[in-house]
Amino acid sequence: MALTYAVLGSGAMGLRFGLLLKEHLGAQVDFIDTWQEQVDTIQKQGGVYQSRDGKNRHLVPIDIYLPENYRGKPDVLIIFDKQMHLQELLERSKHFFNSNQYVFTGMNGMxxxxxxxxxxxxxxxLAGTCLIGTVLKVAGDVDFIGRAGAGSVNIATQSGKLDVVQEEILADFKAANLNPNVTDNFLGTLYTKVVFNSVINTICTLFEIRMGQFIDYQGAEKLGRQLIDEAYDVASLAGIEPLNNREKEWETIRYVSEETSPLHYPSMYQDMTKGRQTEVDYINGYIYDLGLANGYQAKTHDFLRHLVHLAENTRKYR
Known part of the structure; x- marks a missing residue:
């Protein structure tokens, strides 16, 4: 029997996963969100507007609910939310959780x-790190960045063992063109994406640029490698083995910025421009705090963390 899904946190990435599962598998997918405007807009429209790189905008019918109004019994929960809002989402959703359900999450940060x-x-x-660009332009209107099939997801099981249901989830993700890559390094997989985001999300946000504009700068590699080196020094002290070595980590940043998502504004930029709190404390701040706990100061990450908070603070003067 086919798995049924519910997406908790139906923003840009949640919508992308759910819509691709519906499109390619005809899967039963429900959507849940705590953002009232998102829920109201999609319910009024009768679905969500979907486009790719700003083209072929069309309405896709979906069912979306506030957590309190949802009564479904999905087999799998796909969780995408901002780190600082996740606890509220989980607490408001716990009435439809059960011990047989599986979870996949691909959230940013730690x-x-x-x-x-x-x-x-x-x-x-199951947890993963998504190298997939998606933008929620306004409530009820999502834009997939990059050609169909662009991007990938590194996924690991928290237990270290892959069971039959998890294999089925991965097969569904593959059929949905999400390009899952299974690893056996749970913490290292998550940390590797934190490092990626600590470079590209933070710098693009501070300078209000697309990923392609960052990589076009002749000094981009020097900036990136400084942040990578600090983050990998922290990982070594904390006993974390990143999924990639330092060279491959920079190559991933270069490739995604230059080849797959040059037009993409990272999610932190999207939060900043819409007046929302960013996740920088769970990205650069996480690396700095982890280093500090192990007797090391990742000063560049701390500096960038405070620059982002300075930019957030200046909004009140506009």
Whole structure:
């Protein structure tokens, strides 16, 4: 029997995963969100407007709910939310959780796994890092960045073992053109994406540029490698083995910025421009705090973290 899904946190990435599962598999996918405007807009429209690189905008019918109004019994929960909002989403959704459900999460930053484990045991948790560009332009209007099939997802099981249901989830993701790549390094997989975001998300946000504009700068590699080196020094002290070595990590940043998503504004930029709190404390701040706990100061990451907070603070003067 085909798996049924519910997306918790139906912003840009949640919508992309759910819409691709519906499009390619005809899967049963429900959408849940705590953002009232998103829910109201999609319900009024009768669906969500979907485009790719700003073209072929069309309405896709979906069912979306506030957590309190949802009564479904999905087999799999796909969780995408901002780190600082996740606890509220989980608490408001717990009435439809059960011990048979599986979870996949591909959130940015670090801190979400600990929260999810208050509700789901590690044996039921898959986590991934998404190299996929998607923009929620306004409520009810999502834009997939890059050609069909662009991007990929590195995925690992928290327990270290892949069971039959998790294999089925991965098969569904593959059929949905999400390009999952299974690893056996759970913490290293998550940390590698934190490092990626600590470079591209933070710098693009501070300078209000697309990823392609960052990589076009002749000094981009020097900036990137300085941040990578600090983050990998921290990882070594903390006993974390990143999925990539330092060279491959820079090559991934270069490739995604130059080849697959040059037109993409990272999610932190999208939050900044819309007046929302950013996740910088869970990205650059996480690296700095982890280093500090191990007797090391990742000063460049701390400096960038405070620059982002300075930019957030200046909004009140506009």
């Amino acid at each position: 801190g979400h796994i600990e929260k999810i484990n208050h509700y789901f045991v590690p044996e039921k948790v």
